[in-house]
Amino acid sequence: QKEVEQNSGPLSVPEGAIASLNCTYSDRGSQSFFWYRQYSGKSPELIMFIYSNGDKEDGRFTAQLNKASQYVSLLIRDSQPSDSATYLCAVTLLDSSYKLIFGSGTRLLVRP
Amino acid sequence: DTGVSQDPRHKITKRGQNVTFRCDPISEHNRLYWYRQTLGQGPEFLTYFQNEAQLEKSRLLSDRFSAERPKGSFSTLEIQRTEQGDSAMYLCASSSRRANGYTFGSGTRLTVV
Numbered sequence: 001q002k003e004v005e006q007n008s009g010p011l012s013v014p015e016g017a018i019a020s021l022n023c024t025y026s027d028r029g030s031q032s033f034f035w036y037r038q039y040s041g042k043s044p045e046l047i048m049f050i051y052s053n054g055d056k057e058d059g060r061f062t063a064q065l066n067k068a069s070q071y072v073s074l075l076i077r078d079s080q081p082s083d084s085a086t087y088l089c090a091v092t093l094l095d096s097s098y099k100l101i102f103g104s105g106t107r108l109l110v111r112p
Numbered sequence: 113d114t115g116v117s118q119d120p121r122h123k124i125t126k127r128g129q130n131v132t133f134r135c136d137p138i139s140e141h142n143r144l145y146w147y148r149q150t151l152g153q154g155p156e157f158l159t160y161f162q163n164e165a166q167l168e169k170s171r172l173l174s175d176r177f178s179a180e181r182p183k184g185s186f187s188t189l190e191i192q193r194t195e196q197g198d199s200a201m202y203l204c205a206s207s208s209r210r211a212n213g214y215t216f217g218s219g220t221r222l223t224v225v
Contacts, residue, residue, distance in 0.1 A: 008152070034213045043203055043216040044155065088154050090213075098143060098207075099168065100214060102154030 004103035012109045019076040021087050021106050029094025033072045036088040079110045116217035124223045132190045133220045137206030144187050147203040194224045
């Protein structure tokens with residue numbers, strides 16, 4: 001079992017819709033959770049982080065964490081074509097809180 | 113200081129040659145990481161420095177890979193006797209103890225022919 005799992009996609013949504021990206025993780029001791037956006041040929045860029053159960057909102061982005069279900073998600077409201085990218089979920093492990101373990105990413109396509 | 117800098121951006125080398133990449137982290141960040149990313153995959157952890165000390169090295173990293181961070185400033189990643197399987201994007205990232213997440217550099221894309 002991979003430590004961080006994401007559906008590779010692509011997830012295709014129309015412009016203006018809500019995009020929902022999901023991630024599950026295997027280490028129950030994980031404490032910190034991150035979402036990175038990566039455009040093709042570029043390096044990952046941090047867009048959200050969440051540490052506590054529940055929702056955290058930042059502009060059009062909402063991160064949701066459910067530690068009991070070992071599940072973290074990212075919602076993008078009013079999706080724009082410029083949001084088309086690969087979204088990487090990353091978590092820290094209990095025994096190495098300094099190190100991020102990444103999923104393989106979900107490719108999002110926002111259709112104009 | 114505008115971010116994490118990596119040099120070179122691209123490197124094409126022949127199989128069997130040695131290559132060295134450089135990373136300059138954000139100046140106030142004492143933690144530095146190297147990752148490798150291949151097409152369709154997420155970044156894969158290679159090694160971690162806190163100041164000048166290399167505190168973790170991935171078991172996936174063969175003895176052909178070595179990294180240094182003299183004086184806790186910039187870091188270098190050397191790959192000896194390159195193989196075609198080493199072709200990937202090599203990403204450097206830095207953080208501080210208080211930072212939320214890492215800041216990545218632009219990466220070095222290595223192609224071994």
